[in-house]
Amino acid sequence: MATVEGRRDDPTGLDVIEADGATRLKPSGDWTVHEIGRFERPMMKAASGRVVIDLSELGHLDTAGAWLLGQATEGSDDPDGDACFEGEHPYARRLIAEVRERMAECEDEPKRDGGVVAMFARIGRGMIGFRDETVDTFAFLGRTLTTAASTAVRPHRLRWTATIATMESAGVNALPIIAVLSFFIGAVVAFMGANLLETFGASIFTVELVGIAVLREFGVLITAIMLAGRSNSAFTAAIGSMKMQQEIDAMKVIGVDPFEALVLPRVIACVVMAPLLTLAAMLAGIFGGMVVSWATLDISPAFFIQRLQSAIDWSQFFVGMSKAPVFGLVIAVIGCRQGMKVKGDVESLGRRTTASVVQAIFAVIVIDALFAMLYLELDI
Amino acid sequence: MTGAGDDEIIIEVKGLVTRFGSHVVHDGLDLQVRKGEVLGIVGGSGTGKSVLLNMILGLLTPAAGEILYNGRDMTTLNEEERRDLESEWGVLFQGSALFSSLTVRENIMVPLKEHVTMSRSLMAKIADMKLGLSGLPANAADKFPSDLSGGMKKRAGLARALALDPEVLFLDEPTAGLDPIGANRFDELIKDLSKTLGLTVIMITHDLDSLHAICDRVAVLAEKKVIATAPVPELEDNPHPWIQEYFHGPRGRAARAG
Numbered sequence: 001m002a003t004v005e006g007r008r009d010d011p012t013g014l015d016v017i018e019a020d021g022a023t024r025l026k027p028s029g030d031w032t033v034h035e036i037g038r039f040e041r042p043m044m045k046a047a048s049g050r051v052v053i054d055l056s057e058l059g060h061l062d063t064a065g066a067w068l069l070g071q072a073t074e075g076s077d078d079p080d081g082d083a084c085f086e087g088e089h090p091y092a093r094r095l096i097a098e099v100r101e102r103m104a105e106c107e108d109e110p111k112r113d114g115g116v117v118a119m120f121a122r123i124g125r126g127m128i129g130f131r132d133e134t135v136d137t138f139a140f141l142g143r144t145l146t147t148a149a150s151t152a153v154r155p156h157r158l159r160w161t162a163t164i165a166t167m168e169s170a171g172v173n174a175l176p177i178i179a180v181l182s183f184f185i186g187a188v189v190a191f192m193g194a195n196l197l198e199t200f201g202a203s204i205f206t207v208e209l210v211g212i213a214v215l216r217e218f219g220v221l222i223t224a225i226m227l228a229g230r231s232n233s234a235f236t237a238a239i240g241s242m243k244m245q246q247e248i249d250a251m252k253v254i255g256v257d258p259f260e261a262l263v264l265p266r267v268i269a270c271v272v273m274a275p276l277l278t279l280a281a282m283l284a285g286i287f288g289g290m291v292v293s294w295a296t297l298d299i300s301p302a303f304f305i306q307r308l309q310s311a312i313d314w315s316q317f318f319v320g321m322s323k324a325p326v327f328g329l330v331i332a333v334i335g336c337r338q339g340m341k342v343k344g345d346v347e348s349l350g351r352r353t354t355a356s357v358v359q360a361i362f363a364v365i366v367i368d369a370l371f372a373m374l375y376l377e378l379d380i
Numbered sequence: 381m382t383g384a385g386d387d388e389i390i391i392e393v394k395g396l397v398t399r400f401g402s403h404v405v406h407d408g409l410d411l412q413v414r415k416g417e418v419l420g421i422v423g424g425s426g427t428g429k430s431v432l433l434n435m436i437l438g439l440l441t442p443a444a445g446e447i448l449y450n451g452r453d454m455t456t457l458n459e460e461e462r463r464d465l466e467s468e469w470g471v472l473f474q475g476s477a478l479f480s481s482l483t484v485r486e487n488i489m490v491p492l493k494e495h496v497t498m499s500r501s502l503m504a505k506i507a508d509m510k511l512g513l514s515g516l517p518a519n520a521a522d523k524f525p526s527d528l529s530g531g532m533k534k535r536a537g538l539a540r541a542l543a544l545d546p547e548v549l550f551l552d553e554p555t556a557g558l559d560p561i562g563a564n565r566f567d568e569l570i571k572d573l574s575k576t577l578g579l580t581v582i583m584i585t586h587d588l589d590s591l592h593a594i595c596d597r598v599a600v601l602a603e604k605k606v607i608a609t610a611p612v613p614e615l616e617d618n619p620h621p622w623i624q625e626y627f628h629g630p631r632g633r634a635a636r637a638g
Contacts, residue, residue, distance in 0.1 A: 032545060033492070033496055033506070033543075033544055033545050034467075034495070034496055034544075036498065036502075037496060037497045037498025037499065037502065038497075038498075040498065040499055040502045062545035062577070063509065063510070063513065063542075063545055063577065064506050064509070064545060067505070067506065067509045068502075094576070095576060095577075098576055099509060099513070102509070102512040102513050103508065103509050103512045104508050104509070104511045104512030104516065104517070104518040104521070105508075105518050106485070106508040106511065106518040106519075106521040106522075107518070107519075107521070107522070108504075109485065109504055109522070343526065344526050345480040345524070345525065345526035346480045347480045347481050347524075347526070348526075
C-alpha cells in the first residue's frame with residue numbers, strides 16, 4: 001500500500017494500490033474543493049488502464065471532488081458503471097455521474113502572445129489605431145461644426161442652460177487652480193531667469209523673459225492642460241455613462257440630436273471659456289514673476305510694469321490668446337468623442353477616459369508646435 | 381447533506397431593525413431559514429428585500445437585532461472566521477455583478493484563487509465544470525461579460541456563486557429579465573442543484589412561477605416585518621389582504637393554473 005498524500009492528523013487522503021492489472025484508488029475523508037488541490041497529480045498519474053474507485057472510506061464529497069474522481073474512470077468504456085466503483089456511499093456515484101454529464105467541454109485557455117513577432121504586431125496595431133483615431137476625430141469635428149452651423153441659423157435650438165452650466169463647471173470652477181498654477185510657473189520662470197541673467201549683469205531682462213514666456217506660451221498651455229485633465233475627462237465620463245445607460249439611444253429615439261444636446265454646449269462652453277481662463281492665467285503668471293523679481297532682484301512692481309509695457313509688444317499677448325479657442329475646441333471635441341465611443345461595459349469607460357486625457361494633451365502640444373512654426377514664418 | 385425537510389435552522393434573523401436616516405425599512409423583523417430548503421422572499425417594491433439580503437450578507441450593519449448563522453452571531457466573528465464563512469456562501473446579485481475586466485472562466489476562478497490552493501489548470505477545469513453545471517455553453521468560457529446576453533450573465537453569475545460548492549446560495553431576482561423559457565430552465569437548474577448538492581437556497585423573486593415551482597417555503601415581507609413564512613398552498617389561504625392580492629390577482633391565478 002502506498003499512501004500518496006495526506007498528513008497523519010488529517011483524515012483526507014488517497015491510497016493508490018496496483019493489483020490484478022488494475023489500479024485501485026481509495027479516497028478517504030472529505031473530498032471538497034478546499035482539499036483536492038494536492039490530489040490532482042497522483043490522480044492523473046493513476047488514471048490509466050483499468051481503474052476501480054473504492055468509495056467506502058469517502059466522507060463528504062462536493063462537485064469539485066466528484067469531478068476529480070470522475071476523471072480517473074474517464075478512460076473506461078462505461079465510466080459510471082458498476083465495474084469502476086466499489087463500496088457504498090450515499091450520493092457519490094450519483095454526483096460523479098451528474099457532474100460528468102454536465103461538464104462543459106471548453107477549449108483550453110487561449111495562450112497569451114509573447115515574443116518579437118507579437119511585439120511588432122502590437123506596434124503595427126498601435127499605428128493603425130492611431131491613424132483611425134485621427135481620422136475619426138476629424139470626422140467628429142466636422143459633424144460638430146455642421147451641427148454648430150445649423151444651430152447658428154436657428155439660434156433658438158441651442159441649449160442655453162446646458163451651455164451656461166458647462167461654462168460654470170468647466171470654466172469658472174477651474175479659475176482658482178489655473179490661476180494658482182500659473183502664478184507658480186511665472187514665479188519659477190522669473191527665478192530661473194534671475195539666476196541666469198544676473199551672471200551677465202542683465203537681470204533686468206527677467207521682465208522680458210517672464211512677459212514673453214507667460215503671454216506667448218505658459219498662460220495658454222497651463223489653461224489647456226488643466227482643461228484637458230479636468231473638463232475633458234469629465235465630458236468623457238459624463239457622456240460615457242449616459243451611453244452605458246442607453247440615455248443616448250433614448251435621446252435619438254425621442255428625436256433629440258445628441259450632438260446638439262450634449263456635444264455642442266460643451267464645445268461652445270470650452271471655446272468661450274478657454275480665452276477667458278487664459279487671460280486669468282496670464283495675469284496670474286505675470287503677477288508671480290513680478291513678486292519674485294521684487295523679492296530677489298529688487299525690481300519694484302511699478303518699474304516691472306513700466307518695463308513690461310515698453311519692452312513687450314501687444315502681439316505677444318495676441319499670439320497666446322489666438323491659440324486659446326483652438327485648444328478649447330480640440331479638448332472639448334476629443335472629450336465628447338471618447339464619451340460617445342464608450343460601449344456597454346465599465347472597462348471601456350475607464351479606457352476611454354484615459355485615452356481622452358492622453359489624446360487631448362498630445363493634441364494640445366502638437367498644435368502648439370504648429371502654431372510656433374506658423375508664427376515663426378509670419379515673423380510675429 | 382441532501383433532502384429538505386429536516387428542521388435544523390441554518391440562518392436566523394432576530395428582531396432586525398434597519399434605518400436609513402429617519403426612514404425605517406425593517407422594524408423587528410424575524411426570519412428563520414432551514415437547512416436544505418429553498419426559501420423564497422417576496423414583497424412589494426421598496427419593502428426592503430434586497431436590503432434584508434445585504435444585511436444577512438454583512439454588507440450593511442443593522443441598527444438593532446442580530447443575525448445568526450449556525451447559531452453564531454455574525455457580528456462577533458473575527459476576520460478569519462468571516463473569510464471561512466464567505467467560502468461557504470455563494471451570491472448571485474441582481475445585476476449579476478460579474479467582473480467586467482475578466483472572462484467568464486476567470487470570473488468563476490476568482491473565488492477559487494482567493495480561498496483554495498490548487499494548480500491553475502485544475503482551477504480552469506473546475507471552472508469549466510461549473511460552467512456546464514450552470515447550463516452555459518462551452519464557448520462562453522473565454523467571452524467577456526459585455527459579450528453575454530442577460531440570461532447568460534445570470535448563469536455565469538450563478539456559476540461563480542457555485543465555485544466553492546457553497547452551503548448557502550443567495551439569489552437576488554434570478555429570473556428577472558429572462559424570457560419565460562429561460563426562466564423555467566433557470567428554475568429547474570436551481571431545483572436540480574439544490575437537490576443534487578443539498579444546497580440551502582434563499583431567493584428574492586417577483587416571479588410567481590418560480591415560487592410555485594421551486595420554493596419549499598415563502599417569506600412575505602410587508603409592514604416592515606416578515607408577516608408570514610409558509611409553503612405556497614398555505615400562504616394562499618392566509619387572510620392578509622396583500623397576500624390575498626398577491627396570490628389571487630390575475631397573475632397569481634395564471635401561475636397557479638400553470
